[in-house]
Amino acid sequence: MPEMWFSERQADGLLLSLRVERTLHVEKTPYQDLAVFETSHCGRVLTLDGIIQVTDADEFMYHEMLVHVPMLTHPHPERVLVVGGGDGGSSREILKHPSVVSLEVAELDERVVEASKAFFPALSVGFSDPRVSITFTDGTKYVKGKESSYDVVIVDAPDPIGMARALFEKEFYSDLYRALKPDGILCTQTESPIINADVVSRVYGALSTLFPIVRLYLGSTPTYQSGLWCYTLASKRYDPLDPDRLADARRRADASGLLVRYWTPEVHAACFALPKFVKDLTEAHQGRYRSP
Amino acid sequence: MPEMWFSERQADGLLLSLRVERTLHVEKTPYQDLAVFETSHCGRVLTLDGIIQVTDADEFMYHEMLVHVPMLTHPHPERVLVVGGGDGGSSREILKHPSVVSLEVAELDERVVEASKAFFPALSVGFSDPRVSITFTDGTKYVKGKESSYDVVIVDAPDPIGMARALFEKEFYSDLYRALKPDGILCTQTESPIINADVVSRVYGALSTLFPIVRLYLGSTPTYQSGLWCYTLASKRYDPLDPDRLADARRRADASGLLVRYWTPEVHAACFALPKFVKDLTEAHQGRYRSP
Incomplete structure (x- = not known):
C-alpha cells in the first residue's frame, strides 16, 4: 500500500x-x-x-474561541444566527449556553451538513436540537432586510475565496449591523494575522466604520495557516473588556457548567492582548468611529 | 530547474x-x-x-517571548547565562536590557555560531557585543559547580533529542538552581503543548520540586510544531504575575525603549493565561512544592 x-x-x-x-x-x-x-x-x-x-484534533480550539467569547460578552443571548458553520461545530458550542431560544444557521452548501452528519457525529450533534433551524442559502442574501432580529451573529466562514469573499465585505457587515438588536454582537473568524494580514486589517477597518466597539482577539488552531488565528468581535453596546462583562462571563460559565477544553475565563480576558505586529494591523483604524 | x-x-x-x-x-x-x-x-x-x-520570518516571536518575560520579571538582571542559543537570537534580545553587565553563552556546537555569523547577520549581531563571552561546551557541564552566579538563566535548547535531552532533565535544573543567585530566574523553552505535551508536563513537574514559583506561558511560532509554543519560568523570589512586577516590566520596557515586534506589556501579562488543555498539563504538579 x-x-x-x-x-x-x-x-x-x-x-x-x-x-x-x-x-x-x-x-x-x-x-x-x-x-x-x-x-x-x-x-x-x-x-x-x-x-x-x-x-477531529483541533476543531475545539477554533469553535470554542469563535463562539464563547461573543456569547459570554452578551449578557443574555437568546436569538443567535450562524452564517456558514455547516459542519455544526459552532452550533454545538452555541447550544451550550442555556439562554439560547433559537439558533438559525444559514449555510450555502447542504452537502457540507450532510457530510458532517455522516462523518463527524461529534460536530453535527447540535443540528438535532429543536432550537436549531438550518436554511441552505447564501448568507449575504439571508440577512438582507432582517432588522433587530439577533442578539449574537457568528460568521463561521471559510477562507475569503470565491463565494465566501462576500462574507468579508462591508456591505454584508452593514446588513448584519441592521440584523442585530440594539445591543447585539457580531463575531467573525478573520484568518491568520501572519498569512492574511490584509484580511485582518481590512475587516477591522470595515467594522470600525459601523460599530462603536471592535475588538480583535487571538486563538491557536494548529491546522489553520500559521496556527495563529484571528477573530473580530464587533459590538453595539457591550465591551468584552469591561470588567463587569468579564466577571459576568466567568460567573455564567461557572453557573452553566460550560464544558470546554480551550476556553477559560483567563483566556477570555487574555485573548485580546495582541502581539505588537498584530496590534499594528488595527492601528490605522483606531478612533475612526469615535470622535476624539 | x-x-x-x-x-x-x-x-x-x-x-x-x-x-x-x-x-x-x-x-x-x-x-x-x-x-x-x-x-x-x-x-x-x-x-x-x-x-x-x-x-528569518518568525524567529522574533520565539526569541522575544523566551527572553523578555524572564528579563522583565527580574527587577535588575546584570549577569545572564544562555545555555544553547548558538544562533544568537536570545543574546540579541538579552542585550536590549541596559542593566546587563555580562552575558555568558554556553553553546555545544561552534559550527552553529559560525553558520549564524555567516548567514544570519540580524541574529548573530549580539555576539560582537563586548559584554558577551561564548564557551563551546556541553551546557550541563558548564553549570556544574557554579554557585549563586546569575540573575537570569535562559535555556535556549533544541528539541529534547540526543545530546539536548539532558537540558530537559531534573539534574540539570538542580545545577541551575544552585547557579542562580538567591533571587534568580530560570526560563526554558518547553516545546509544543499539543505535540510534546509530555515534555511540558515533565519539565513543569521537575521545576516544581525545585523552585517556589513555576509559571508556564505561551507564545506563537508558526514554523515550530503546532505553532503554539511553551516556555516555563522558574523563579526563586519574583512572581511574574505579581502586579508590582507587571507594572515594573511595563515601566522598564518603556524607559529603555525596548524595540520589539511581538512582546508588549499586555502580552507579558496575558501569556500566562492557559487554554484548559494546557493548564491540565500543570495540574498534577500544583502544590507539590508549597504546603497547603
Missing part, C-alpha cells in the same frame, strides 16, 4: 501535510470540492477546495 | 514543508547535521538534524 499524503498549500511556498489512512468521501458539490479523510495525526479531516475546515 | 522542498516531520503523520530557493550551506558538524536554506516563504532557515531552529 503506498503512503498517501494530503497537502494544503497554506501560502506560497508553504505546505502542511497530513498522512492519509483512508479517504472516506470525495464529492463535487454545486459549490465546491468536498473531501473527508481519516488521517493518522489529526483523526478525521474535512476539506473544501483543498483547504482544511475542521479536524 | 526542479522545484525543491524542505519538509520537517513535525510529528508522526504531519509535515511542514517550505519551498527552497537555494541551499546555502550543508554541513555535518561533530554533533549534528546543519543546513541553511533560502526559502520563498520564510526567508533564510537554519535546521539541525532536519528540524527548523530559526527562520
Whole structure:
C-alpha cells in the first residue's frame, strides 16, 4: 500500500501535510470540492477546495474561541444566527449556553451538513436540537432586510475565496449591523494575522466604520495557516473588556457548567492582548468611529 | 530547474514543508547535521538534524517571548547565562536590557555560531557585543559547580533529542538552581503543548520540586510544531504575575525603549493565561512544592 499524503498549500511556498489512512468521501458539490479523510495525526479531516475546515484534533480550539467569547460578552443571548458553520461545530458550542431560544444557521452548501452528519457525529450533534433551524442559502442574501432580529451573529466562514469573499465585505457587515438588536454582537473568524494580514486589517477597518466597539482577539488552531488565528468581535453596546462583562462571563460559565477544553475565563480576558505586529494591523483604524 | 522542498516531520503523520530557493550551506558538524536554506516563504532557515531552529520570518516571536518575560520579571538582571542559543537570537534580545553587565553563552556546537555569523547577520549581531563571552561546551557541564552566579538563566535548547535531552532533565535544573543567585530566574523553552505535551508536563513537574514559583506561558511560532509554543519560568523570589512586577516590566520596557515586534506589556501579562488543555498539563504538579 503506498503512503498517501494530503497537502494544503497554506501560502506560497508553504505546505502542511497530513498522512492519509483512508479517504472516506470525495464529492463535487454545486459549490465546491468536498473531501473527508481519516488521517493518522489529526483523526478525521474535512476539506473544501483543498483547504482544511475542521479536524477531529483541533476543531475545539477554533469553535470554542469563535463562539464563547461573543456569547459570554452578551449578557443574555437568546436569538443567535450562524452564517456558514455547516459542519455544526459552532452550533454545538452555541447550544451550550442555556439562554439560547433559537439558533438559525444559514449555510450555502447542504452537502457540507450532510457530510458532517455522516462523518463527524461529534460536530453535527447540535443540528438535532429543536432550537436549531438550518436554511441552505447564501448568507449575504439571508440577512438582507432582517432588522433587530439577533442578539449574537457568528460568521463561521471559510477562507475569503470565491463565494465566501462576500462574507468579508462591508456591505454584508452593514446588513448584519441592521440584523442585530440594539445591543447585539457580531463575531467573525478573520484568518491568520501572519498569512492574511490584509484580511485582518481590512475587516477591522470595515467594522470600525459601523460599530462603536471592535475588538480583535487571538486563538491557536494548529491546522489553520500559521496556527495563529484571528477573530473580530464587533459590538453595539457591550465591551468584552469591561470588567463587569468579564466577571459576568466567568460567573455564567461557572453557573452553566460550560464544558470546554480551550476556553477559560483567563483566556477570555487574555485573548485580546495582541502581539505588537498584530496590534499594528488595527492601528490605522483606531478612533475612526469615535470622535476624539 | 526542479522545484525543491524542505519538509520537517513535525510529528508522526504531519509535515511542514517550505519551498527552497537555494541551499546555502550543508554541513555535518561533530554533533549534528546543519543546513541553511533560502526559502520563498520564510526567508533564510537554519535546521539541525532536519528540524527548523530559526527562520528569518518568525524567529522574533520565539526569541522575544523566551527572553523578555524572564528579563522583565527580574527587577535588575546584570549577569545572564544562555545555555544553547548558538544562533544568537536570545543574546540579541538579552542585550536590549541596559542593566546587563555580562552575558555568558554556553553553546555545544561552534559550527552553529559560525553558520549564524555567516548567514544570519540580524541574529548573530549580539555576539560582537563586548559584554558577551561564548564557551563551546556541553551546557550541563558548564553549570556544574557554579554557585549563586546569575540573575537570569535562559535555556535556549533544541528539541529534547540526543545530546539536548539532558537540558530537559531534573539534574540539570538542580545545577541551575544552585547557579542562580538567591533571587534568580530560570526560563526554558518547553516545546509544543499539543505535540510534546509530555515534555511540558515533565519539565513543569521537575521545576516544581525545585523552585517556589513555576509559571508556564505561551507564545506563537508558526514554523515550530503546532505553532503554539511553551516556555516555563522558574523563579526563586519574583512572581511574574505579581502586579508590582507587571507594572515594573511595563515601566522598564518603556524607559529603555525596548524595540520589539511581538512582546508588549499586555502580552507579558496575558501569556500566562492557559487554554484548559494546557493548564491540565500543570495540574498534577500544583502544590507539590508549597504546603497547603
